[in-house]
Amino acid sequence: MPLLYLDCQYGIAGDMALSALIDAGADINYVISHLNGLPVDPFVLGVSTVNQHGIQAKTLQLFFPLADTGPTPLSAPGRHLHHRRASAILAMIESSSLPLRVKQRATAVFSALARAEGKIHGIPPDEVHFHEVGAMDSIIDIIGVCLALESLDIDRIIASPVAVGGGKKQMAHGCYPIPAPATAELLLGIPLADFPVEGELTTPTGAAFINALVHEFRALPAVTLSAIGYGAGKKRFSHPNILRVMVCESAESRPERETVVTLQCEMDDISGENLGYVMERLFEQQALDVYYTPVYMKKNRPGTLVTVLCRPEDSAMLEEILLLETSTFGVRQTRHSRLILQRRIEYVTTPYGDIAVKIGFRGQRVYHTAPEYEQVRLAAKNHRVPFDLVWGTVRQSANADWAAACLKTSQVVTDSATKI
Incomplete structure (x- = not known):
């Protein structure tokens, strides 16, 4: 299956990602037809062609004919006050007829946003009320991107280091430095690009895509390019405000053997509820497998052995989750070679x-x-x-x-x- 390379040297936002994927060949009618099946406000979605600093790109055109309060366009000031609770958005996705992989990806993105906002505001993720990212346009951006990825049959996503910008920005809770608090939280452990520009280059929605969907951060690997797309943002800078995406085929077929990392730790003082939550966190951060084994520990105490299987590039983040979310004082790591079937x-x-x-x-x-x-x-x-x-x-x-x-x-x- 194809892989996608996100060139984020100028940052990333939801509308830029969706328009870039459409420019790379994603079927916009496929995206719109599935979005029309969701219980969302009426909308009109399209793309237009723009030129930024000599580069031709697609830019998203998204309109809402009616606001919840009446005929006022949602593009009017204050429409971002149209709040939605994270749990309601996740329930909508779960009960929808969206393709399975679209549901999984959209759920991962919204869950990442909810965790980041919840941590910042000190509330459980399910109780988070989205502000900027909860407006209807961002909901359509996120699910639309996941549909565009499905249209292109993207299996794996790789990204460059991410540019975030600098300065300050007025948001729902006041004036904050860039990157915004949610953006910074979502980019923990992710390599950032050294690109000092005044203004917000990466939005919380864009950071959530990076956090939830990208498997690896590196320069463009040895691939065969099959399509390239350019998605332009609405802001104007002294550089092209553009996200470039590349649809690729690996130059080498997937190896039958690959290196995987096993992480292990055991505990005799952790609750079942906590273990359930830890497993969710580990899978959200790209763990290949997680399982628990009953063991007997020192002083004949019953305990739990936690085993996590992951790719080498994901091991550091998963170790951090184990240290942060469990009572363990250390994590063992071993590397193995495994034989895998093609799928x-x-x-x-x-x-x-x-x-x-x-x-x-x-x-x-x-x-x-x-x-x-x-x-x-x-x-x-x-x-x-x-x-x-x-x-x-x-x-x-x-x-x-x-x-x-x-x-x-x-x-x-x-x-x-x-x-x-």
Whole structure:
């Protein structure tokens, strides 16, 4: 699957990201059709072409015909006072018919924003009322970007160091230095670019994308470029206020063996509720797997061994979570080489809708097929049938499709051999 490179040397904002992805080939009609299925205020979404310092780019055009209070356009002063609670936004995403990966990404972005705002204001994330980022345009920016990523079938995201700008900015709670408090919180542990410019280059929404969706920060790796997009912001600077995105194919196929890091610590003085929260935090920050094992510790005390599997570049952030969120006084780290199957996602048609199936293979041989749990769960819930019934139907359809594909491949090989 393609990977995406975010060139954030001039910063990143929600509208810039969405317009850049559309410029790179994301289907705007796909984005709009899914957004229209959400319980949001009526909107008109489009892009136009602009030129900034000699670079042609797309800029987002987003309009709201009516405000909640009447016919006043939402672009009028004060529309950012249209607050929404984080828990309500997450519930809306969960109950929607958005594609599974879009739900996961949008939830990760909004959760990152809620944690950052909650930490700053000293309140639980679910109780956060968004101000600037809770306005309707930012909600559409975030979900729209996740839909655009799905339209391009982006599997992995890499980014450059991020420019943030400087100076001060007036916000809902007063005048604050740039980067804004939420932006700074979201960029903890992320490399920043040395680009001293007066003004806000990276917004909280842009920082949330970086925090929640980017797998790695580095210079552009060895890739084959398949598309490039430019998204322009509305502000004018002495430099191009543009985000560049690059849709790429890796120059090398995904290796069958890769290096992974195992983090471990054990505790005998932590509650089950705390462990549940820790697991959520670890998965939100790109842990590949997390599991708990009952163990007996010193003085024959029952305890819990926490094991985290992650990529090397994510280990430092995950260690910090373990030290911050648990009672451990240390974390052990070991490196391993693991053999991995290549994977692809295919969809099978069932009486309960089209459901994704993960295919694990090496070369021409398929080893495993596994329905996507969340889609099976939603289908069972929506059709009011047992989970096992949907799961079994998907497995049966997937195996039938796979057998047919194998037979077709065999026939092609036989025909070719006959002709030779």
